[in-house]
Amino acid sequence: MSETVERKPFKSIHIDTEKGIYLLNGEEVSMVSRIDLEFNNGKWSLLITRDELYVQEVGE
Numbered sequence: 001m002s003e004t005v006e007r008k009p010f011k012s013i014h015i016d017t018e019k020g021i022y023l024l025n026g027e028e029v030s031m032v033s034r035i036d037l038e039f040n041n042g043k044w045s046l047l048i049t050r051d052e053l054y055v056q057e058v059g060e
């Protein structure tokens with residue numbers, strides 16, 4: 001099974017820990033466990049790692 005990284009445009013990031021604001025491209029961000037921000041050859045890139053939870057429903 002091959003894995004691919006979904007690529008999306010990176011426009012802005014806003015983090016305010018005091019106010020509990022976490023915005024990526026102007027939208028709220030949730031379930032993120034890691035953020036890697038990099039500047040290389042004049043360009044910014046951002047890699048986020050999300051947590052996903054899968055549970056078995058009762059009775060299955």
